[in-house]
Amino acid sequence: MxxxxxxxxxxxxxxxxxxxxxxxxxxxxxxxxxxxxxxxxxxxxxxxxxxxxxxxxxxxxxxxxxxxxxxxxxxxxxxxxxxxxxxxxxxxxxxxxxxxxxxxxxxxxxxxxxxxxxxxxxxxxxxxxxxIAPFWPVIGVVAAGIVTAVVWLVVSLWVTDIAATTGATGVLVVFGHALDGVTTAIGYDVLAAGEDVPLSLLILEAGEALPTAEYIGAGWLFVLVKVVLAVVILGLFREYVEDRPQQARTVLALVAAVGLGPAVHNTLLFAVG
Incomplete structure (x- = not known):
């Protein structure tokens, strides 16, 4: 499937x-x-x-x-x-x-x-x-914000050209995918929610098979994969943004939407039960 x-x-x-x-x-x-x-x-x-x-x-x-x-x-x-x-x-x-x-x-x-x-x-x-159950959605947004801040700080210090070139667009891409990862992890590990996307489920099951699952759950691997993938995409798009900024930012906006859309869906759905 x-x-x-x-x-x-x-x-x-x-x-x-x-x-x-x-x-x-x-x-x-x-x-x-x-x-x-x-x-x-x-x-x-x-x-x-x-x-x-x-x-x-x-x-x-x-x-x-x-x-x-x-x-x-x-x-x-x-x-x-x-x-x-x-x-x-x-x-x-x-x-x-x-x-x-x-x-x-x-x-x-x-x-x-x-x-x-x-x-x-x-x-x-x-x-x-x-x-109405706002606790975990609020925790998810705060946690995603912290993850984004840490990741962007690391990117800014280690690969400064990526952060400087992609700017606020890059931050939105990272935040959208971080929030998607965190809310999916909360849903899977805490709220016993199902996962509809086969590839996402495969990563979650891989995390569940690790020895760490007993202590910190399975979702952390999904968060890591999402964030790393977002940063890699920004790295691949750095030259594209420099050469064709209008087209590149349009594509990156779609990349951000692929993360932020499902993330907000998870957050709001958890909030309304």
């Missing part, structure tokens, strides 16, 4: 319109060529979190059955990209028209608003069912 459990292809009458609209938005963005800087990548972080929140709400059965398939995996990524891309286009025109000082500012504020509203909705559903 290669694909994760829960991989759903929605009906054609939902799939086709989303693909057509998303394709049109990508084509328009390609034509507009908005700048992609560190600030742009950070501005899209709330949108990565928003997509994860939509999937949590799907798991909480918060959407009408008629549109539920839009928020399954991987369809929810396309829906999120469509909304975020549309907002990005609006931000470009507002900036060109002199109504916004910067494009990332509008994108970031809009993404934060979307995430806040829908995350609050998920938390309210948890309150209604009496399943």
């Amino acid at each position: 290669v694909l994760p459990e829960g991989f759903v292809v929605p009906p054609w009458y939902l799939l086709v319109p989303v693909i057509v609209i998303l394709g049109s938005i990508i084509a328009l963005l390609w034509a507009l060529e908005p700048p992609v800087t560190d600030r742009t990548v950070i501005a899209f972080a709330p949108w990565m979190m928003f997509g994860a929140t939509l999937h949590v709400l799907y798991k909480l059965a918060a959407f009408p059955p008629s549109i539920e398939p839009l928020f399954t995996a991987p369809m929810v990524y396309a829906v999120t990209a469509t909304v975020a891309g549309a907002v990005w286009i609006v931000a470009v025109f507002l900036h060109v028209g002199g109504l916004q000082r910067t494009i990332p500012r509008f994108v970031g504020i809009a993404g934060t608003a979307f995430f806040t509203v829908f995350a609050t909705g998920a938390l309210l559903l948890g309150l209604e069912t009496g399943t």
Whole structure:
């Protein structure tokens, strides 16, 4: 099995319109060529979190059955990209028209608003069912922050060129994958949560087979693999960022999303039980 459990292809009458609209938005963005800087990548972080929140709400059965398939995996990524891309286009025109000082500012504020509203909705559903449990999600975020700080300090001291070149984008990549690793470890070792991704499960099972599993659990190996992989990717992208910064940061934003999206999904899902 290669694909994760829960991989759903929605009906054609939902799939086709989303693909057509998303394709049109990508084509328009390609034509507009908005700048992609560190600030742009950070501005899209709330949108990565928003997509994860939509999937949590799907798991909480918060959407009408008629549109539920839009928020399954991987369809929810396309829906999120469509909304975020549309907002990005609006931000470009507002900036060109002199109504916004910067494009990332509008994108970031809009993404934060979307995430806040829908995350609050998920938390309210948890309150209604009496399943709110914030302790481990808070521990996960704090632990991931500490791991990120330590790793970035080491990177800054030992491979300074990587830290200097990738900047805030690099920090987001490391944090996203650190949070994914930590929350997955907490879910596996503490909350007895299942793991849907076959490769992730393989690493967790490898950690469980080690003698250290009896004392510190199996998840530490997954955290280590995620963080090391993030740093290696940043190292491989260093020259690419120097030569083609716009394209490289766009790809690194996607790398960050692959970590931060599932991480926020885990965190919010644990919080609402």
